[in-house]
Amino acid sequence: MDTRPTSESRFVRLTPQGLKTVRRWAVSITIGSFLFGFDTGIISGALLFIRDDFDLSSFEQSSVVxxxxxxxxxxxxxxxxIADRYGRRPLLAGLGVLFLLGIVAAAVAGGYWLLMLGRVVMGLAVGGVSATVPTYLGEMAPAQIRGRVLSLNQLLITLGLLTSYLVNWAFAESGNWRAMFWVGGVPSALLVLVCLWLPESPVWQINHGRTDRARRTLDKVTEPGGTDLVVSRFEDTGHGTDRDDGQRGDGAGSGPGGxxxxxxxxxxxxxLAALILAALQQFSGINTILYYAPTIMGQAGLSASNAIYYSVFIGVINVIVTVVSLGLVDRLGRRPLLxxxxxxxxxxIALLGVAFVADLSPLLMLVFMMLYIVAFGVGMGPxxxxLLGEIFPPAQRAEGSSAGATVNWLSNFVxxxxxxxxxxxxxxxxxxxxxxxICVLGVAFVARWVPETRGRHIDEVGEDLHRRWNVRTE
Known part of the structure; x- marks a missing residue:
């Protein structure tokens, strides 16, 4: 929590019960993040059996992934x-339906093409939640726990991955890959159901002239006078505001405009900061490390010949370091962690390269690889x-998060x-x-161009961004 008097006096405070309510909303909506992790991870074990059942070529196996x-x-x-036009909640409910349809198509697939269709539909849903969940969390979270709430997104992604690995492990002996997919139908249906009682983002409601509805949501969680303060600040500035701390929008944030x-x-x-960070997260090499992990762990003698066991081990490490990050992001701030x-x-990763060139002990390779995963999971990952849910003005938050998530997925593919x-x-x-x-260049980029957002209003973040990028808006 930011303790500066000038900032604290401007925060809209939540009641103790209101804080609990917001946390419940956040955990509920991150079921979408859980599905993000589950649907991207489940194929790793299922494909071991699908390729034999469908007699898939190497190209077909790669394309399914x-x-x-x-x-x-x-x-x-x-x-x-879509989120700007129809709201965050309806979109997330629709994404839950997409998850369910994709899982059903994959689970009942009798051949390659229906399986591919199911994977495409899953991908549409995964991309949608990767952009929309940070937007919703950023608009619903109070300033004092905003970092922890937004970090729930990454935590639930890692929990989804770990769950997919455990499901793969559970059905590995029977080879029942269809059951592996069917398990994902439970959280998919649950996401649709929770969206029926979750509130719409007050930021979206105010931006679309539904102030009375926003007031009803705000009255459930804010201290007396908090709702009036948020709405009055919105009316004074004439554009979007953040519910959590009354932050006023940026000058360009007068309304959605694509x-x-x-x-x-x-x-x-x-x-620019969001897009470069999105590309940096992928081009820093995380997926290549995960690709090499089974080989390295096998060389180190840790039963890595069993790919599913390896996946569970890596999944546990990811969850642990993300929990550590969850406790640090609002204490240390975003920039120090990055x-x-x-x-x-x-x-x-440089030492891992040395280990390969110098043909060092496989155990050292394993150590360097795990250190890399820990470093990524505590900072760059979550x-x-x-930041994707924090640095954009409220009126452009959904479109900005969408752009950042799109570049992230494109970079992943490349x-x-x-x-x-x-x-x-x-x-x-x-x-x-x-x-x-690339990681070293990333350090230089963050040090020069990325602002701290912990405990700050969007106008303060905007001013810091403009100064760092030497942009004048007058």
């Missing part, structure tokens, strides 16, 4: 406009999604596509050194 990424790009790209609004001078620094994370990633050819061209060690250089 990667087509979800392409679906996610489309889902992230269109979700911002790409044109995102490219306006007042919003452009936030857009800077420390990227520095740790640079050192550990903090990117936190890295997955280029990694093996790069290994073939230059070798494992130099490839990991390239990722280390």
């Amino acid at each position: 990667s087509v979800l990424l392409l679906g996610a790009v489309v889902g992230a790209l269109v979700s911002g406009r 790409v044109r609004a995102l490219l306006a001078p007042a919003v452009r620094p936030a857009l 800077l420390g994370s990227l520095a740790g990633m640079a050192v550990s 903090v990117f999604w936190v 890295v997955s596509l280029l990694f093996l050819p790069l290994i073939s061209a230059v070798g494992e060690g130099p490839t990991f050194w390239i990722f280390a250089v």
Whole structure:
């Protein structure tokens, strides 16, 4: 919590019961994040049995995995406009339906093409929640716990991944890959149900002239006078506001306007910071490390010949370090976690490259790999999604989050596509050194261009962004 008098006096405070209510809303909506992790992870175990049942070629196996990424790009790209037009809650309910349809299609698939269709539909839903959940959390969370609430997004993604690995493990002996998919139908239906009682974002309601409805939501959680303060600040500025702390919108935030609004001078620094961080999260090499983990763990003698066991082990590590980040993000702030994370990633992945070139002990390779995963999980992994829900003015938050999530999924796809050819061209060690250089450049980028958002109003964040990017909005 920010203790500066000038900031504390401007916060709209929540009642103790209101804080509990907001936390329940946050946990409920991050069922979508759980499905993000589950649907991206479940294929790793299921494919071991699908490829034999359907007699899939290497290309078909790769396409079953990667087509979800392409679906996610489309889902992230269109979700911002839909969320601004129809609201966050209806979109999230619709995404729950998409998750369910995709899972059913995959589970009953009798061949390659219906399986592909199911994976595409899952991808649309995954991309949609990756953009919409941070938007909703950023608009519903009070300032004093905003970082922890936004970090729930990453925590539930890692829990979804871990659950998918455990489900794979549970059905591995029987080889029942259809049951692996069917398990995902439970949280999909649950997401639809919770959206029936969750409130719409007051930010969206006020921006669409539904002030009375916003008041009813705010009255449930704010201290006396808090609702009037939020609404009056909205009316004084004439544009979007944050419910959590009454923050006024930026000068360019007078209303949704798609790409044109995102490219306006007042919003452009936030857009650039979000897009570069989105690409950096993927081009720093996280997915390549995960790709090599089974081989390295097998060389280290830790039963990595069983790919499903490896996945469970990595999933547990991801959850643990994300929980650590959850406790630090509102205490230390976003920038220290990002800077420390990227520095740790640079050192550990560079040492992993050395281990490959010098043919060092497989145990050392395992140590360097795990250090990299810990460094990513405590900072770069969750903090990117936190910032995605914080740095945009309220009126452009959904579109901005959509743009950031889209670039993140595109970068994920490009890295997955280029990694093996790069290994073939230059070798494992130099490839990991390239990722280390990108991490170092990331440290420089965050230090110069990314603002701290902990305990700050959007106008303060905007002023910091404009100063860092040397942008004048007058």
